[in-house]
Amino acid sequence: DAGITQSPRHKVTETGTPVTLRCHQTENHRYMYWYRQDPGHGLRLIHYSYGVKDTDKGEVSDGYSVSRSKTEDFLLTLESATSSQTSVYFCAIKPGQGSYEQYFGPGTRLTVT
Amino acid sequence: AQTVTQSQPEMSVQEAETVTLSCTYDTSENNYYLFWYKQPPSRQMILVIRQEAYKQQNATENRFSVNFQKAAKSFSLKISDSQLGDTAMYFCAFIGGSNYKLTFGKGTLLTVNP
Numbered sequence: 639d640a641g642i643t644q645s646p647r648h649k650v651t652e653t654g655t656p657v658t659l660r661c662h663q664t665e666n667h668r669y670m671y672w673y674r675q676d677p678g679h680g681l682r683l684i685h686y687s688y689g690v691k692d693t694d695k696g697e698v699s700d701g702y703s704v705s706r707s708k709t710e711d712f713l714l715t716l717e718s719a720t721s722s723q724t725s726v727y728f729c730a731i732k733p734g735q736g737s738y739e740q741y742f743g744p745g746t747r748l749t750v751t
Numbered sequence: 752a753q754t755v756t757q758s759q760p761e762m763s764v765q766e767a768e769t770v771t772l773s774c775t776y777d778t779s780e781n782n783y784y785l786f787w788y789k790q791p792p793s794r795q796m797i798l799v800i801r802q803e804a805y806k807q808q809n810a811t812e813n814r815f816s817v818n819f820q821k822a823a824k825s826f827s828l829k830i831s832d833s834q835l836g837d838t839a840m841y842f843c844a845f846i847g848g849s850n851y852k853l854t855f856g857k858g859t860l861l862t863v864n865p
Contacts, residue, residue, distance in 0.1 A: 669851055671852075671853075678857060679857060680755075680842055680855035680856055680857040680858050681796075681842065681853075681855045682855070683852055683853070686851075686852060688851075696852065726794065728796060730796075730853075732851055738784040738801075738846045738851070739784070739786055739798055739801055740798075740853055741798065742795070742796035744794065744795055745794050745795075745796075
């Protein structure tokens with residue numbers, strides 16, 4: 639258990655509304671990631687963070703923004719949700735130096751109607 | 752850019768038998784890491800096994816082992832003595848060089864039949 643929680647676990651929202659997903663970790667890991675999972679696509683990286691206030695884009699970052707004001711929290715925001723953002727969202731962490739694997743949170747299922 | 756290909760969208764196996772899941776990748780990196788993740792119906796992503804590219808010895812974790820062929824850029828997962836609890840989606844993943852970003856394959860859905 640890597641001590642990763644995600645909230646909410648499920649959310650239904652309407653097109654055009656803003657949505658924020660939260661990832662919380664308890665072990666002071668420097669690297670945190672947001673992925674989305676869609677059938678036929680595996681997991682794709684949205685954004686990642688390599689420290690407080692240090693973030694960068696992944697391969698599917700359009701329509702998403704992130705913030706990390708504290709080590710333990712990494713927020714993913716959909717400024718104006720669209721139906722194409724209906725997906726399962728996973729947060730992940732990378733443990734410290736010398737480790738390259740990532741450990742995942744339980745996921746958030748987001749439905750945009 | 753790295754790519755990871757899993758050519759088997761679905762597979763099935765009888766309980767107690769052995770099954771092999773295929774994965775190939777493409778990279779120009781010389782130093783990289785490969786992983787297999789399992790995603791059961793609970794949706795949780797679980798790390799099954801890891802392989803460092805600089806190690807020639809194939810990784811093994813209990814009933815799970817890999818066949819890592821660096822020259823062929825192949826990284827298959829063998830599950831021995833399959834159990835009903837092995838039913839899951841399996842993802843192959845890659846991290847290369849100083850890039851700490853995982854690239855995933857599209858997954859193989861494995862069903863273990865009683």
